[in-house]
Amino acid sequence: MDARWETRLEGMLAECEVAPSIYHNTEERLQKFIAPFAALLSQQAQRQHAGEYVAGLVTDLERKNVESIAYRHDQERGPLQHFIGCAEWNHQPLLDEPARQVGAQIGEADGVIVFDPSGFPKQGKKSVGVARQWCGRLCKVENCQMAVYMAYVSRLGHVLVNERLYLSTEWTKSRTRCNAAGVPKQVRFQTRHALALEMLTEQGHLLPHAWVAGDDEMGKNGQFRRDLHERGEQYLLAVPSNTLVRDLEAPPPEYSGQGRTPKQPFQRVDRWRDGLPESAWTRVNVRDGEKGPLEVDVVVCRVQTKLAKRLMPHEETLVIVRCRDGAGVTKHDFYLSAAPRTTPAQKFARVALAAHRIEEAIKCGKSETGLAHYEVRNWRGWHHHQALSLLAAWLLVCETQRGKKIDPGHYLAPNSRRHRHAPPRGLAMQHAHENCRLQPAPLGAQRTSAVLSPQGT
Numbered sequence: 001m002d003a004r005w006e007t008r009l010e011g012m013l014a015e016c017e018v019a020p021s022i023y024h025n026t027e028e029r030l031q032k033f034i035a036p037f038a039a040l041l042s043q044q045a046q047r048q049h050a051g052e053y054v055a056g057l058v059t060d061l062e063r064k065n066v067e068s069i070a071y072r073h074d075q076e077r078g079p080l081q082h083f084i085g086c087a088e089w090n091h092q093p094l095l096d097e098p099a100r101q102v103g104a105q106i107g108e109a110d111g112v113i114v115f116d117p118s119g120f121p122k123q124g125k126k127s128v129g130v131a132r133q134w135c136g137r138l139c140k141v142e143n144c145q146m147a148v149y150m151a152y153v154s155r156l157g158h159v160l161v162n163e164r165l166y167l168s169t170e171w172t173k174s175r176t177r178c179n180a181a182g183v184p185k186q187v188r189f190q191t192r193h194a195l196a197l198e199m200l201t202e203q204g205h206l207l208p209h210a211w212v213a214g215d216d217e218m219g220k221n222g223q224f225r226r227d228l229h230e231r232g233e234q235y236l237l238a239v240p241s242n243t244l245v246r247d248l249e250a251p252p253p254e255y256s257g258q259g260r261t262p263k264q265p266f267q268r269v270d271r272w273r274d275g276l277p278e279s280a281w282t283r284v285n286v287r288d289g290e291k292g293p294l295e296v297d298v299v300v301c302r303v304q305t306k307l308a309k310r311l312m313p314h315e316e317t318l319v320i321v322r323c324r325d326g327a328g329v330t331k332h333d334f335y336l337s338a339a340p341r342t343t344p345a346q347k348f349a350r351v352a353l354a355a356h357r358i359e360e361a362i363k364c365g366k367s368e369t370g371l372a373h374y375e376v377r378n379w380r381g382w383h384h385h386q387a388l389s390l391l392a393a394w395l396l397v398c399e400t401q402r403g404k405k406i407d408p409g410h411y412l413a414p415n416s417r418r419h420r421h422a423p424p425r426g427l428a429m430q431h432a433h434e435n436c437r438l439q440p441a442p443l444g445a446q447r448t449s450a451v452l453s454p455q456g457t
Contacts, residue, residue, distance in 0.1 A: 030051070030054075030058075031051065033395055033398065034055075037391060040093040040094060043089075045079070045083075046083060046089055049079065049083040052069065052075075052080065053083070053388050054388055054391055054392045054395065055073075056068070056073065057069070057369045057370045057388065058369060059072060063373050064370025066081045066084055066375065066376075067081075067375075084374075084381050084385055085376045085378060086380070089384070091383045091386075092387075094388070095161070095162055095203075095390065096202070096203065096206070098161060099203045099206045099207060100206050102152050102159055102206075102207065103206045103207045103208055105156075105398075106152070106401070107152075107154060107207060108154040108155060108156065109209075110154075110210040110211070111152060111153060111154040111208055111210070111211070112153040112211040112351055112354040113152060113200065113204065113213070114151045114212075114358040115149070115150055115151075115196040115212070116149055116151070116215055116218070116359065116362065117147065117149075117192050117217055117218075118136065118146070118148075118149055118362050119133075119134070119137050119142075119145065119146050119147075120137075120146075120147070120372050121135060121142055121143065122144055122145055125143075126377055127181070127376075127377040128145070128182070129146065129165050129168075129171060129181075129382075130143060130145050131143070131144075131170050133146055145165065146166040146168075147164060147165050147386070148163070148166060148192050148199075149162070149358065149361075149362060150163070150199045150200070150203070151358040151361045152209070153355075153357045156401075158354075158358070158361055159390075159394055159397045160361045160362065160393055161203060161207070162202065162203055163199075163383075163386050163387075163390065164190075164195035164196075164198065165386075167187065167189065167190075168189075169189050171183070172188060173189075181377065181379055182379040182380050184379065187379075192217070192218075193218065196214070196218065196224070197228075200231075210234055211235065211351050211354075212228055212233045213236050213237060214237050214355065215238050215355070216237075216238040216239050216240050218237055219239040219335070219336060220240055220243065222306065222308065222312060224237075225237060225338070226307060226314070228338065229338045234337070235336075235337060235338050235339075236335050236336075236337045236339065236348060236351045236352060236355070238334065238335050239269065239335065241268065241270040241334055242268050242269075242270070243268065244267065245303040245304065246263065246264050246267075246303055246304040247267075247272060247301060247303060248301075248302045248315065249302055252264060269334045270332070272301075272318075273299075273332060273334075276299060281297040281299050282297065282299065282345045283295055283296075284296055284298050284345050284346045284349045286346070286353050296322060296323040296349055297322040297323070298320070298346075298348060299322075300318070300343075300345055300348065301317070301341075302316075302317055302318075302341045303315070303318045303336075304316075314338065316338060317337045317339055317340070317341050318336060318337075319335040319336070319337055320332055320335070321333045321335070321352050333352060335348070335352060361393070364393065364396070365390070365393050368393070369389045369392035369393045370389055371386070371389045371390075371393075
């Protein structure tokens with residue numbers, strides 16, 4: 001390791017040191033944090049239980065369910081169990097208010113909204129939404145519940161902001177089964193992509209963004225990409241390696257003089273990649289890593305794709321990112337985008353990297369705020385627990401931001417210049433969104449206040 005990186009490592013280790021003052025007034029900050037959310041509940045008992053539940057979700061409990069949290073607070077589990085599983089209170093405002101704060105506190109004009117389905121393995125058949133379906137966590141078809149999550153990612157942080165429980169047709173066609181699980185009568189079957197669009201409609205205007213991203217399960221659906229394009233959203237969505245594309249930049253085959261003018265044939269993106277010369281790749285430094293710069297190779301091409309055996313109404317940009325994993329194995333990720341062909345490769349690489357942050361956010365939710373620790377079977381209990389778990393995750397992000405602040409006397413958003421591993425700022429941004437003028441102006445790193453301060457003044 002050369003001297004430059006030894007200095008860099010020393011600086012990183014210094015940033016890992018946690019001052020004792022970080023933990024001062026923790027309980028007071030928690031009460032101040034939860035107050036605006038508890039105020040959305042109509043009953044005093046509900047407001048009290050919400051604070052107790054969120055407090056339990058951010059503790060070191062091994063299982064963050066109702067029983068464990070009630071025991072931590074030295075209470076009977078009955079009242080808290082009723083609050084989560086049976087009480088009539090609307091969970092949606094407890095998702096919308098954090099989204100407003102996320103947009104104001106860590107929002108950036110070129111932020112990224114990311115969608116990702118996630119499975120919860122379950123036994124039995126009575127828990128709402130449980131069915132034999134693909135579970136990414138187990139990498140096989142298994143008995144599980146499936147949810148679609150929406151995250152917001154910027155240089156200042158990333159956090160889950162919304163969720164939807166996916167109900168298969170096996171469930172929505174059985175009114176008896178839905179009634180037993182408390183599924184509202186107005187709930188009908190929706191694809192995972194429709195659920196994602198619904199969340200985007202609800203909260204997209206609260207989160208300043210220039211991109212929508214997702215994994216190949218989201219991107220392989222051409223209808224979803226078309227819907228985003230028609231909404232004016234600039235997307236970068238992963239697609240499988242067998243996706244068919246037509247290279248619009250390659251010269252057409254020689255014309256024989258008869259019939260229609262020939263065009264380049266459609267071919268799989270991985271086979272198109274195999275025919276590229278090494279000179280086609282552009283080396284991009286996306287961020288600094290612990291052992292040096294993290295670099296990837298990117299290739300970009302304008303292509304035509306198919307939608308249900310027809311041509312996609314709009315052209316797309318194919319983006320391939322090549323990198324080496326920790327084991328030294330070369331990996332290729334394939335993406336389709338509605339962004340202009342002239343978009344810098346560095347910007348595509350940054351958004352592709354940001355898209356992976358939702359995996360970290362879901363993992364953090366399951367390990368740190370009990371996202372998967374619920375023991376409820378009905379529709380109401382599942383949504384109550386999920387909303388409070390996402391709220392607890394936002395609390396942890398706020399506490400992390402507080403720990404990174406420069407001036408310990410004020411609760412500020414962190415100065416992004418301190419994050420030396422972050423991608424460079426100042427990249428030109430191209431809004432495809434018709435409503436971009438309605439989005440908040442870019443938020444500077446030198447704010448003097450935040451919407452919600454966990455620290456008492």
